[in-house]
Amino acid sequence: MLGPAHTATDHRLGPVTQVPYGEGRAFEVAGEQIAVFRLRDDTLYALSAVCPHKGGPLADGQLDSTLLMCPLHQNTFELATGCSPTGAAPLRRYDVRVEDAEIVLTA
Amino acid sequence: MTATLTPPQRAGGGPDGRRRLVVVGNGMAGARAVEEILARGGAELFSITMFGDEPYGNYNRIMLSHVLSGEESHEDIFLNSLSWYEQNDITLHAGVRINRIDRFAKVVFSDDGQTTPYDQLIIATGSRSFMPPMDGLMGPGGLLPGVFAFRTIDDTRGMIDYATHDEHRQAVVIGGGLLGLEAARGLQSHGIDVTVIHSPKHLMNAQLGPEGGDILKQSMERLGIRIVCGTRTTAIWGPDKVRGVRLKDGTEMPCDLAVLTAGIRPNVEVALTSGFTVERAIVVDDAMRTVDDDDVYAVGECVQHRGEVYGLVAPLWEQAVVLADQITGADPTAAYMGSRTATKLKVAGVEVAAMGVQGPEKDTDEHIVFSEPRRGTFKSIVIRDDKIIGATLLGDSNKVAFLQQAFDRGLPLPEARVELMFDLGGPSAEVGVAELADDAQICNCNGVSKKAICDVVQAGCKTVTGVMDKTRAGKGCGSCKLLVAQVVEFAADGAVEEDPSVHYYVPGIALDKPTLMAAIRDQELRSPSAVFAALAPEGAEDAKSKMGLASLLKMMWGEDYVDEKDARFINDRVHANIQKDGTFSVVPQMRGGVTTPEQLRRIADVADKYEVPMVKLTGGQRIDLLGIRKEDLPGVWGDLGMPSGYAYGKSFRTVKTCVGQEFCRFGTGDSTKLGIELETRMQGMESPAKMKLAVSGCPRNCAESLVKDVGIVAIEGGRWELYIGGAAGAHIRKGDLLTTVDDAETAKLLTGRFLQYYRENAKWLERTYAFVPRVGLDHIKAVVVDDSEGIAERLDAEVQKHADTYVDPWTEGATPVEPGQFRTSLPLEVLPRVPADRATELLGGSW
Secondary structure (H helix, E strand, O other): OOOOOOOEEEEEEHHHHHHOOOOOEEEEEEOOOEEEOOOOOOEEHHHHHHOOOOOOEEEHHHEEEEEEOOOOOOOOOOOOOOOOOOOOOOOEEEEEEEEEEEEEEOO | OOHHHHHHHHHOOOOOEEEEEEEOOOOHHHHHHHHHHHHOOOOHHEEEEEEEEOOOOOHHHHHHHHHHHEEEEOOEEEEOOOOHHHOOOOOEEEEEEEEEEEEOOEEEEEOOOOOOOOOOOEEEEEEEOOOOEEEEEEEEEEEEEEEEEOHHHHHHHHHHHHHHHOOOOOEEEEEHHHHHHHHHHHHHOOEEEEEEEEEOOOOOOOOOOHHHHEEEHHHHHHHHOEEOOOOOOEEEEOOOOOEEEEEOOOOOEEEEEEOOOOEEEOOOOOHHHHOOOOOOOEOOOOOOOEEOOOEEEEOOEEEOOOOOOOOOHHHHHHHHHHHHHHHHHHOOOOOOOOOOOOEEEEEOEEEEEEEEOOOOOOOEEEEOOOEEHHHHEEEEEEOOOEEEEEEEEOOOOOOOHHHHHHHHHHHOOOOOOOHOOOOOEEEEOOOOHHHOOOOEEEOOOOOEEHHHHHHHHHOOOOOOHHHHHOOOOOOOOOOOOHHHHHHHHHHHOOOOOHHHHHOOOOOOOOHHHHHHHHHHOOOOOOOOOOOOHOOOHOOOHHHHHHHHHHHHHHHHHHHHOOHHHHHHHHHHHHOEEEEEOOOEEOOOHHHHHHHOOOHHOOOOHHHHHHOEEEEOOOOOOEEEEEEEEEHHHHHHHHHHHHOOOOOOOOEEEEEEEEOOOOOOOOOOOOHHHHHHHHHHHHOOOOOOOOEEEEEEEEOOOOOHHHHEEEEEEEEEEOOEEEEEEEEEEOOOEEEEEEEEEEEHHHHHHHHHHHHHHHHOOOOOOOOOOHHHHHHHHHHHHHHHHOOOOOOOOHHHHHHHHHHOOOOOHHHHHHOOOOOOOOOOOOOOOHHHHHHHHOOHHHHOOOO
């Protein structure tokens, strides 16, 4: 919904099982680096994959049901919004869903 | 008294419906109280009128000594200039004195013949210099010319004028307290020869004990100020102006100036004649109200609260806050509970800090004293029931910030009391935080300044953990946490709120470590997700808690631990250390720092094959391959054919060794053999924080055993010394001697036993250098060496179990344990971004 609607298209990124529970994996989608995270209840979130602070690989971060933590300097980001409670610039968020056990990301 | 229960709602008698607030006294207390009231929306509630008998705005009386010494001009010390009163719509009657309060008619009568009505009144009349009884003090029109008090701007100006007359060469200062010594030093700067006469036995007797007083005397004398203690001044002779003083023993001292600094007395006459209860000063309750009239408050040095009269500025600030909370209704529950007074000042250039009692009062009180008169240093600390109840520091205020906190808040004290007096390494702040400049960097990892922390506190965040979250101060290496806490304390002016979570093992579960471990064991929780589900609030997972939990569970359950990769930090997911560009560093195990040509060849081949940008020796005697792509990790491990060196985890790292007796002509023990055996036994052991060990073959200590988590030193006769709790990273601490043993086997056994005890009892991320002093060396000795708790056998068995079940994590390279374990997380980046051929660049291409 927050994405630029006029250009947004769905991208099928393959089986959801390639993202282990509680972790993230990074994908290249339309020239962007996007990290997809999967909670234990199978909720998916998608955010830009590079930490705006110092370029940390966010797919290597740790998360819980609301927050993602960058592995380099422990900045945190809200999974649902991409906003950072620790004061980093916000991440871009993407709509993502599961269809037929596949990750479908809108970008 | 319903009126006082609902003061904010009550309409005032003023023409605009606001209440009329009259403040008698325009000194530091009165003006501060008004500032606090304005800060609580007081301008809406009150029309404010202030009376001050000095014809100025409010100035900082404490700084008068600087004015006297010429360091500052009197314009510099104003806290509230006359324009401040205008801007805040305050009617100031400067130079007008209140003679009487009619609390039934609710009016005050001033010496200019006016009558001013009030709805509420604050008495802040302060105090004045005490005039000790002596002959000849008064001349025809007041004090004999040349006699000065030292209380006001006018006193100070008069003194400077008089002191700068050419014919005035000598001064006597009567009273050797803080103010007297400051006056003496100030007069000296005008070229005056000064003698201080102090009737008690030693200087600054209100703050210092006899020993401290004597050392201060020596310091003053070194500055050229003569000090005479234990005798009273009985007369001043003139007759036209001061020409000398006479002491009780008959000694006569010629002088041109006499300064009276023999204490202060509260100004209570107005209150007394107006029918208020006055004992030593005006009696107030915890709401800072006079006990006689709910609409009349009093604040500052003119006040007696619970029997105490204060002459320092800090209690006055605290009183002003409570008064403002009460009178504005901002916090009707606000209560002043008295102040624990701590003085920290520079007296005539000598630093003096004093708090609480001066010396031990009970047989069981501990008294720690350090005295170095030659340098003018004196330190005395009194401890009761493991809490500081008094401290005096003279000439060295390094530890004042910590001592004051410990005194104010009853903080736990280091087992080695000497650490209270000196920085011996370990977590400590070297500079008092108050002295730090605003732009001083507190957190060197994340670049957080003192000002950034103070701003967050001022914005209302008053817990240390809250400030750390908001600023990221202390979130790097963590070595500045204590300093951060001190800055927060400083910024909050003592009003720090303790966050209960400081006692939690991990932030997301409200339990300390022993309770958490008991719950995990009772409920047989074997995975991080199971722990969150059972013990976290609403079962919520917490990202910041996962790593600590995973470590704890692995330690507790060993092979039965249910590993969940998402609970692991990336380093532990891929068994390598993440670098700034998202690549990893690979450090193969090199036990005891011993390697072979075959290993070196393989490492060289790997470096070539994977175009490793930098090969570097580590501080732990190993070889680091930097800039390895995540997806290359399995290949690198496979080609190396060496096990993990664990240079990435909160775990056992290395044992540094020297070459030992086999080669070294000084060696007395086989340090390399013991080091390798230790590393073999303890490799990969998870722990609350990293564990770095060393074994040295003789007391020359080439492996730096004294600054390791466990350091072992061979000594003559085949014996081994075991040191614990050392550090030489973010903190420097010399390890404590745990014990000396007769053989290497026992050294190995006790090393394991100590480390297991540390694993089970340390807080998450608590290194041994903090753990050992916290738990206490004696206690650790008792448990580890003497088995006082009967757990030695179990601890040894846990270590053995770890050794027996250890699996090298790099075997996961051949058989990844989860999908995409080694997949890149930056698919569009060209990694590594660390400079290729860094070594060639550094070495200039030739060697």
